Structure formats: C-alpha cells, structure tokens
Amino acid sequence: MARCPRQRKKAIIAAVSMYLDLLFNFMKLVMQYYDAVESERLESIDQGTAWETPIARQLARNSFMRCIVSHGDISCTMLVRMNCRTFQKLCMLLRDVGGLRCSCYLEIDEMVAIFLYTIAHNEKNLQLQVTFRRSGETVCRVIKTVLHSVLKLHSVLLRKPKPVLENSDDPKWKYFKNCLGALDGTIVEVRATKENQERYRTRKGTIGMNVLGVVDQNMEFIYCLAGWEGSAHDGRVLRDALIRPNGLKVPRGFYYLCDAGYSNCEGFLSPFRGQRYHLKDWDGRRPRSPEEIFNMRHSTARNSVERAFGILKMRWAILRDTTWFSTKMVTKIVNACCLLHNFIFRLKVGADVFERLYVDEDEDDEPDVDEELILHIQPSIEWSDFRQKLAQDMWNARPWAGN
Structure with missing residues (x-):
C-alpha cells in the first residue's frame, strides 16, 4: 500500500535530519582533532624545549648569555638595561655583598640575567622558559633568590x-x-x-x-x-x-x-x-x-x-x-x-x-x-x-x- 504524501514528507525530513546529525558529529570530531593538534603545537612552543636534547638546550643558553656579556653594550643594554661592564660589576656585588651563590646547574651571571630580563621586559613565566631554556619552577626560584640578594644591597646603594x-x-x-x-x-x-x-x-x-x-x-x-x-x-x-x-x-x-x-x-x-x-x-x-x-x-x-x-x-x-x-x-x-x-x-x-x-x-x-x-x-x-x-x-x- 503506497504511503500518503504526508507520511512520505515526514520520512524524508527524518532521513535528512539523521544525515545532518551525522555530518555535524563528524565535523565536530574533525575540529576537535585539529584543536588538539594545534594546542599540542602551541604548548611545545610555549614550553619551549620538551623535544630538545640537553645539548641543544645548553647551546641555546650559552648563545643567549653571549649576547649579554660578549656581543657589546648595545645588545646587553637592550636585554638587561645595562652595559656589559655594569652587568659584571653587579654580579660581583651580588656575590660579595648580597650573598648570591651559584648552583650545580646555574651560574651567577645567568641567574642575574634572568632577573634583570624579567623586570626589564615584564615577561611571563612561559616566555622566560623559552628564552632561557629553564623550567618554570627554576625561573620562579631564581627570580626570588636574586631579588632578595638585591634588597640586601640597600645599605650600599641607597x-x-x-x-x-x-x-x-x-x-x-x-x-x-x-x-x-x-x-x-x-x-x-x-x-x-x-x-x-x-x-x-x-x-x-x-x-x-x-x-x-x-x-x-x-x-x-x-x-x-x-x-x-x-x-x-x-x-x-x-x-x-x-x-x-x-x-x-x-x-x-x-x-x-x-x-x-x-x-x-x-x-x-x-x-x-x-x-x-x-x-x-x-x-x-x-x-x-x-x-x-x-x-x-x-x-x-x-x-x-x-x-x-x-x-x-x-x-x-x-x-x-x-x-x-x-x-x-x-x-x-x-x-x-x-x-x-x-x-x-x-x-x-x-x-x-x-x-x-x-x-x-x-x-x-x-x-x-x-x-x-x-x-x-x-x-x-x-x-x-x-x-x-x-x-x-x-x-x-x-x-x-x-x-
């Protein structure tokens, strides 16, 4: 027995709705996949060095520090707001008077550079991780350590x-x-x-x-x-x-x-x-x-x-x-x-x-x-x-x- 036009119309609408739902879910899955891929790519950029080898990270750190202490006063002033001579004297003053000490993996000049770069450019922790190839915990700890050493110089610098x-x-x-x-x-x-x-x-x-x-x-x-x-x-x-x-x-x-x-x-x-x-x-x-x-x-x-x-x-x-x-x-x-x-x-x-x-x-x-x-x-x-x-x-x- 043939269907009436009204029943046929309802069947067509139901089929179209089903196919549209399937298409929507498929597109949603595709978008979620690309969002996940893009988030992973951005995270790898922000975290900076997840896939880098230890040697590559150390080479990047050495290259950045050379820009501060070896490439002239212009680059040093742009990065840490003082010339090379002043930067070296500050490191010595923080060591001798401020009590700043190096660690097994961080020298004093790199610790001071992290602190000065942070206050000179107001960079966030993620960007500092990329710049200095250090973990977020290391960056926070270094900033606090150098800050307390600088404050100990008040009797000398005021x-x-x-x-x-x-x-x-x-x-x-x-x-x-x-x-x-x-x-x-x-x-x-x-x-x-x-x-x-x-x-x-x-x-x-x-x-x-x-x-x-x-x-x-x-x-x-x-x-x-x-x-x-x-x-x-x-x-x-x-x-x-x-x-x-x-x-x-x-x-x-x-x-x-x-x-x-x-x-x-x-x-x-x-x-x-x-x-x-x-x-x-x-x-x-x-x-x-x-x-x-x-x-x-x-x-x-x-x-x-x-x-x-x-x-x-x-x-x-x-x-x-x-x-x-x-x-x-x-x-x-x-x-x-x-x-x-x-x-x-x-x-x-x-x-x-x-x-x-x-x-x-x-x-x-x-x-x-x-x-x-x-x-x-x-x-x-x-x-x-x-x-x-x-x-x-x-x-x-x-x-x-x-x-």
Whole structure:
C-alpha cells in the first residue's frame, strides 16, 4: 500500500535530519582533532624545549648569555638595561655583598640575567622558559633568590642625603640652602584580589599601589616606600614613612621639596597654591611676583624626582604595566628597581641612554642624623613665614630687577 504524501514528507525530513546529525558529529570530531593538534603545537612552543636534547638546550643558553656579556653594550643594554661592564660589576656585588651563590646547574651571571630580563621586559613565566631554556619552577626560584640578594644591597646603594651648601653654584638648587632633595609619589599597577580591588583603585580608576620616592640633587634615590594602596593619600603615606623604625629621616633645620599635594610644614617645602607652577605654564614668560618666582625655581629643582621616576619606569617595564607577580612581590621589586637605578647611575660612563630618552615637559658635609628628627607633619606660621621670606629673597635678587 503506497504511503500518503504526508507520511512520505515526514520520512524524508527524518532521513535528512539523521544525515545532518551525522555530518555535524563528524565535523565536530574533525575540529576537535585539529584543536588538539594545534594546542599540542602551541604548548611545545610555549614550553619551549620538551623535544630538545640537553645539548641543544645548553647551546641555546650559552648563545643567549653571549649576547649579554660578549656581543657589546648595545645588545646587553637592550636585554638587561645595562652595559656589559655594569652587568659584571653587579654580579660581583651580588656575590660579595648580597650573598648570591651559584648552583650545580646555574651560574651567577645567568641567574642575574634572568632577573634583570624579567623586570626589564615584564615577561611571563612561559616566555622566560623559552628564552632561557629553564623550567618554570627554576625561573620562579631564581627570580626570588636574586631579588632578595638585591634588597640586601640597600645599605650600599641607597644614597645618603647631603644638603645644599651656602656656596653651592648649582643653578637648580642654589636657592634652597639646607635642602636635602625632593620627594613625590607615583602609581605602580598591580594585580589585587577581588576583595582588595577597591582599596587599590586610584583616582584614575586603575588598580595600583602608591609609591613614595625621595631623591637627591643627582636623581639618586634616598628612600623608597612601596606597598600602600592606590587610594591612600600622599600625605598619609609620608606620615607613615616618618614614623617607621627605618623610615625617612628629616633632621630639624633641613627639608625636602614636595608638590602642592603635601602640606607646607617643617621639613617639607611645598609651592604656593593658586600660582603658576609647572614649567610648561611659564612658556618663556618672567615671574611677576615673589610667589611666582619661588614656584618657578621650586618646580625646576623638584623636577628631579619626576625625572627619576620617568627614567625608572622607562628602564624597567615591570613598573609600567600590570605584572603577574603578587602585590607583596611587586613591593619588593619596586625597591629593587630603585637600588638598581642608583647602581647604574653611579657606574654609568657618559650620559645614560634612558635619561636621554626621557624628555621633560616641564664630597659635601652630611647632616647629623643624630639630631632631633621631624616625626609629624604639622603646618605652622613659622614655616609659612620661612617660605614667604625665601620667596621675597628670590624676588629681590632676580637678575632682571633693574630692567
């Protein structure tokens, strides 16, 4: 008996659906196969050396290290941000003072190169495995070991503050007698846990930590305090630095230059508010009042700390972008970067390449640290009068007074 047209139509639809399901499952299996092959290929590239022989891996390591120590200062600076001579001296300093020791399979220069390459390029662990032909566990262990050795150099590399003397002829600093340097805060992006993200959220909406940096007249770091949440006010971070056992020391009679974000109080000289301050605001025009000439010269001198932060972040890419390290590790890395900044500055021959790249927009007696120290930030009339008198003296001694 022949089927009716409706039954025939249902049978055709059922057959077509069955064949389509078979085709779909077949294509799904094909896609899964190619995905597995591609994942295995990428994994072999990321893991780097799973199929390499030990001899091939060692040859690759030796070739990379030759680029650092034997191929000239250009390649060495590109890879680890310092020339060959500075790199070798750093390895010796970490060995003799930092207590860094080689292992059965790793020499000191390779350990230091892994650490410097990591903070200079902000590379992830997988990429470091490919570059250095080492396991992920070895890379993590080496980074932590070298980091702790660098931090042990703080007593050697941190610059001791020296005041501006009466007979100073430095055009930037000669107006600020007894000044020890300049301070400012900067933000370093971090990876915070979900429950801590609001604490680390800055006023610009990014997640970062607040870092206080203090530099001398030569842009070398005197003190660095990292770890505070990005939402913390600069004044709060400074108050914490003053009361710490090994914090910032400010003897009475001396002071640091700071921006308008800090209070103008004993030990910390800030500019006049409501007046032109940043160098780009002057545009070649002369100051028209004592407050303006004070702000202009204050900005010129305090610009050293902004330049120091600019060079620091330009040299070490790990301070410019969010890294895969924890917040605690980033705190230590920031301090280590400041120490390495001082080390490179002291050993540099000629102009520093990163100092040239950073474009501005804008043996003396040391202070007696046993004197009474400033431990509190408290604005006072006496300190405001001191700032006003200093501004008036600058105005009276201006070179164009008779014009």
